[in-house]
Amino acid sequence: MTTQTAAQSRAAAKQSYDAYLSSCPSRNLLDRISDKWVSLVLVALGESDRRYSELARQLAGVSQKMLTQTLRTLERDGLISRVMTLSVPVRVDYSLTPLGVSLLPILAAVKDWAEEHMDQVIAARDDYDTADPPRS
Amino acid sequence: MTTQTAAQSRAAAKQSYDAYLSSCPSRNLLDRISDKWVSLVLVALGESDRRYSELARQLAGVSQKMLTQTLRTLERDGLISRVMTLSVPVRVDYSLTPLGVSLLPILAAVKDWAEEHMDQVIAARDDYDTADPPRS
DNA sequence: CTGCATCCCAAACGATACTG
């Protein structure tokens, strides 16, 4: 067991982390990437690199605080990289790291699913709300 | 434009919903499905139908309140269905609807990504925390 | 332009007790 292939390592890692367990770090990570702003930022950066102000404009309604907080966390977790250009005024560009790129298609799928199935969900809600409550 | 195929409807729907816009309902839906408990519940039900108590056991650390709340929302949104059997004691089974099934592989991918990339994220955090803060 | 610090309120959440 001293030598193992990358595939074997990955399989072992997959087994040793279990998001169903509250004590497992992956539960925490799942919570972090399961986030509205994370999805939108990642997908936006997937289209192309973005400046801070470009992200703020594209993610309508995001506050400075949430945007900065989200970007910092994503940077710390190694999903995006931040490049600051010292000029006047200062310019900051964000881009996806390879790790971020690996997550991108998944979160893009989540965002797309929401947009594509909105009608069905609205219909389901309408059914649920108009249906008679079950008698016990 | 009075008649259109289902495919055309879907294409139109896709264009008319944009999660980047704060006023768009899909932004709200994205927020709902971007949820730790939603992922875990959906994936658990993807394995097989589950009773309330089985879910409570599998999702370690979830409170009754959050579990019930999550299940109600998912039911209302048409992602899961709830079947109550009036016996003593009462028995309630949850299962995925076709709409839920369509979301399952996506959220399963999110959960798997978290478990598979935990090591890389931990390493990235370590780098970030030990690195010298950039001087300005 | 790109933040950080602070205040503050509302919503989220956990714990507990109770019910059909």
Next chain:
DNA sequence: CAGTATCGTTTGGGATGCAG
């Protein structure tokens, strides 16, 4: 077993003001 109800705490997140 499968919830509901209530309470108290924590957290999320917006608004504002300041700084490099």
